[in-house]
Amino acid sequence: MAAGGGALALLALVLLALLWRQRRAAAGGAGRVCVVVLGDLGRSPRMQYHALSLARHGHSVELLGYLRDRPHGDVLRSESIRLVPVADLQGLRVGPKLFQYVIKVIVQAIQLLYTLLKIAQPSYILLQNPPGLPSIAVAWVACLFWRSKLIIDWHNYGYTIMSLSHGRNHPLVRIAKWYEKLFGRLSDYNLCVTDAMREDLWVNCNIRAVTLYDKPASYFRETPLELQHKLFMKLAKYYEPFKP
Template identity: 90%
Template sequence: MAAGGAVLLLAAAGTLVLAALLWRRRRAAAGGAGRVCVAVLGDLGRSPRMQYHALSLARHGRGVELLGYLQTRPHGDVLRSGKIRLVPVADLRGLRVGPKLFQYVIKVIVQAVQLLYTMLKIDQPSYILLQNPPGLPSIAVAWVACLFWRSKLIIDWHNYGYTIMSLNHGRNHPLVRIAKWYEKLFGRLSDYNLCVTNAMKEDLWVNCNIKAVTLYDKPASYFKETPLELQHHLYVKLAKDYEPFKPRYVTESGSLNAEWTAFTEMDLKNGRVIKARGRPALLISSTSWTEDEDFSVLLKALEDYERYIDEGVELPSLVCVITGKGPLKDYYNGLINKLHFKHIQICTPWLEAEDYPLLLGSADLGVCLHKSSSGLDLPMKVVDMFGCCLPVCAIYFECLHELVKHDENGLIFRDSNELAEQLKMLFLGFPTLEGKLHNFRKNLCASKQLRWDESWDQTVLPLLGQNE
């Protein structure tokens, strides 16, 4: 029965695709010169690099079809651009009939039909710029769409999909091995390839015979240090929903003449903002709450930090903000709720796209727990933190040195004990403008980091000029 159902579904899928092709051929040609379809089989609002691609293309006068799931609101710059059109793809959920393998096969087939149909409805593009992962089935579908449109296919390799699958299934699972074969085979059919590290560039060439150009993630222009006045307004906004941002105490004499948060005080007479006396240190970590980030490492380090204070070490209290959405968020929130800290407060908000860079630019230290499933990609969250001149403690993996320079712009740790010691060392004497934390920030501010626009113009724009 299951096999018969799959055959029927395949037949229906073929009919739909054929109908879409015939229908599209009857439409007048839209003229694809210069247009680009930027596609990701994922949530556009949580795909910043693809949003950056779309904005860069629009900045150079290209019409852009930005295709993906519309679950989270994209950045306001994307929404305001007259050159970018959002093309929604429905997120398929609830396929729960039969064994898991059968469910997965059915989901891939339906996604393939859905994605191809959507790609054939858009105005004719000169290029399809596709994010991988997820590449199954999007790489093959994009390749077929490019054949139909006579377009060029550009794959932006953020990681390998099969290594992410192996986190749940193991490297030798049949699905993982099929996914690996699929990525290598269809990846070779692309016209151009981008990747996020030199290590991945080398791996693509050696193991897949794919020639790629490294386009490092770079912060957008709005990732920068946040002025104190904007910090205060952000804290006031967050204090409405999150207890850690509310003022610890307000004197009777000052309460009528000032507006307080846990971190700042604004004089209501002249609007002057100062940092609150005895303010806590603000620690931030962003995450997709998935298996490649073990947040128990951070929680154990915070327990040690609390113990240091109880033992008399002169450390500030902490507000730890962990931002993001993902499947393990409820699990870790359950662990957080079991902790009873006296000197540490933790909250896990989901921030609006415009508020996230403001909070990074207001924080004292970032923590990154991203472990690459392939060992070949870099955490974009650290890129954004560095754009805000925010020092980082990041957990070690193979090619992290391409981004985090230990003891120069941050620190690299391997376990919770090492992270706890780093937190103690960095926050001793806080908030004095001395010590390693301040030196890391000075180094980041002085580094004159290349921004996304300049990097994109140097790396991607020449590719688009080779062929329309």
């Protein structure tokens, strides 16, 4: 047992030494940005647009997340964007639900941290929130290691979404709220989708954010009038509100 423990400790030291060597050898992370979504990249259009915008402005981008649905073609074709897949954990099916959730969060934290320490050193880590548990804390630790800046893009609060299932007074929701506010304040910069969110972040969390509105991608175009007419004529055959 002692020999086995010593071997594991030695292996851990070797891994830390290799990671430290990689960190020292990295060229400061200049121009590199890691965009992180602890979710499906194909269903995260805003983060894909961030990656495309950064790439078009000369940055090398690591786009990290689950690869369930296919990301947009522009993302796949960009030579400046590298997809970094994260295994989609299905969760433990044994024991109480709270126990399953805790185990899943711990495994996700280890998995995400390992992935973030394995990539090339970034200047910035741009993280989507929610989900923020455990991604905010993990991204913050990775930024400490890489000496990078953490940017959080606030789409919502994770604890408010959790409260829809468990109620606002559930202990897990209260912990998530405390966690999100605490680690959210440790970010270097913050973005949000609305002015209401920006104000709420400042009033309730003491977090300064910049509103970055969602805009349609360049490949969206107004439907030509002729196609609009054909569509409404077709709908009028089946639906009363569209009939003249």
